[in-house]
Amino acid sequence: KNEVEQSPQNLTAQEGEFITINCSYSVGISALHWLQQHPGGGIVSLFMLSSGKKKHGRLIATINIQEKHSSLHITASHPRDSAVYICAVIQGAQKLVFGQGTRLTINP
Amino acid sequence: DVKVTQSSRYLVKRTGEKVFLECVQDMDHENMFWYRQDPGLGLRLIYFSYDVKMKEKGDIPEGYSVSREKKERFSLILESASTNQTSMYLCASSFAGPSYGYTFGSGTRLTVV
Numbered sequence: 166k167n168e169v170e171q172s173p174q175n176l177t178a179q180e181g182e183f184i185t186i187n188c189s190y191s192v193g194i195s196a197l198h199w200l201q202q203h204p205g206g207g208i209v210s211l212f213m214l215s216s217g218k219k220k221h222g223r224l225i226a227t228i229n230i231q232e233k234h235s236s237l238h239i240t241a242s243h244p245r246d247s248a249v250y251i252c253a254v255i256q257g258a259q260k261l262v263f264g265q266g267t268r269l270t271i272n273p
Numbered sequence: 274d275v276k277v278t279q280s281s282r283y284l285v286k287r288t289g290e291k292v293f294l295e296c297v298q299d300m301d302h303e304n305m306f307w308y309r310q311d312p313g314l315g316l317r318l319i320y321f322s323y324d325v326k327m328k329e330k331g332d333i334p335e336g337y338s339v340s341r342e343k344k345e346r347f348s349l350i351l352e353s354a355s356t357n358q359t360s361m362y363l364c365a366s367s368f369a370g371p372s373y374g375y376t377f378g379s380g381t382r383l384t385v386v
Binding site: 207208259265 | 282304306310313315316318321323361363365367369370374375376377378379380382
């Protein structure tokens with residue numbers, strides 16, 4: 166079993182829909198990243214959080230440390246949101262452990 | 274903005290060649306990392322460095338070496354490239370300590386033929 170599990174692995178939705186991607190982890194962490202990777206490869210860090218909730222534009226990330234679970238939400242989704250979203254947890258001083266990623270496709 | 278620059282976006286090399294992948298960051302980060310990303314396997318850590326001339330093996334160091342002679346530059350070396358090293362390679366950097374986020378480069382897609 167992977168230490169970081171994401172669901173779903175693939176998600177297709179229509180423009181405007183509310184999107185939720187989930188991340189569960191089984192190890193102790195100091196923080197959690199949500200990353201975005203567009204076709205072509207470059208990775209952008211969307212959020213780093215260790216408690217509660219963060220919001221940036223249409224993106225919201227939450228984390229529940231007790232339940233070892235985080236969610237990434239996208240409101241009013243748009244085709245440009247199509248990407249792979251990766252959850253990564255920081256273990257110890259600096260080690261990143263990655264989930265397998267969720268491929269999101271938003272159709273116009 | 275913090276920038277992590279990888280020298281090549283696409284690279285094609287022949288089996289047996291020595292390959293250098295360069296990564297430069299401009300924000301005085303102590304930590305630098307090399308990952309490879311393969312379909313179905315996600316991102317896996319090859320090597321990382323906490324400081325100049327320091328290096329630590331990650332999860333899959335076999336077939337690779339690294340060099341960090343200057344704080345801003347972290348090089349990944351494939352001593353003798355093989356076809357199973359065809360992959361996307363991503364560099365990342367961060368300040369020391371768990372409170373700091375990571376910044377990733379744009380990736381180098383390496384094909385070994």
